Amino acid sequence: MKKVLFLTGDFTEDYETMVPFQMLQMVGYEVHAVCPDKKKGDTVKTAIHDFEGDQTxxxxxxxxFALNYSxxxxxxxxxxxxxxAGGRAPEYLRLNQRLLEITTHFFETNKPVAAICHGIQILTAANVVKGRKLTAYPAVGPEVTxxxxxxxxxxxxGVFVDGNLVTSPAWPGHPGFIREFLKVMGATITL
Incomplete structure (x- = not known):
């Protein structure tokens, strides 16, 4: 059984945590949802972000959301x-040096990585996007550049794939985001 590490934190976007976590479990992966300074059984508070015609x-x-691993x-x-996962959590999670080292490991070993929305802030802080093509929530675009x-x-x-890296601007992209991550993980789904 393949294992997936799932990074989340307080005030992560609700759908961007709940939906991918459950979808990856649905296809049979062992998914460890973690947050720095929290243990298995602790919870993170989520926030629902919506697009209602405002400027943001x-x-x-x-x-x-209950974490299932320490x-x-x-x-x-x-x-x-x-x-x-995205939401506001990445803005503080990216300050954790061990989390950045863990993230860097996946790029150094060319393992599949999926990040959505503001989750890309962790990738920019880990200094792993140089020379890569990727997307994010538009407000994170300048950080990518x-x-x-x-x-x-x-x-x-939408969703954008660059080798082993799968990114999407926000939760409306979940169908493509998860489909493309499953592909880079080597999964095939037959109907």
């Missing part, structure tokens, strides 16, 4: 892929 997304309280027990070499990546400005329901 709106934010409402979401759910409490961050301190993570051994990056044990995982086949990495998924990074400053970190040496080539920002792809695509619709919110």
């Amino acid at each position: 997304y709106t934010e409402k309280p979401g759910h409490n 961050f301190d027990d993570v051994v990056a070499e044990d995982y086949d892929g990495l998924v990074i 400053l970190a040496g990546g080539e920002f792809q400005d695509i619709p919110a329901d």
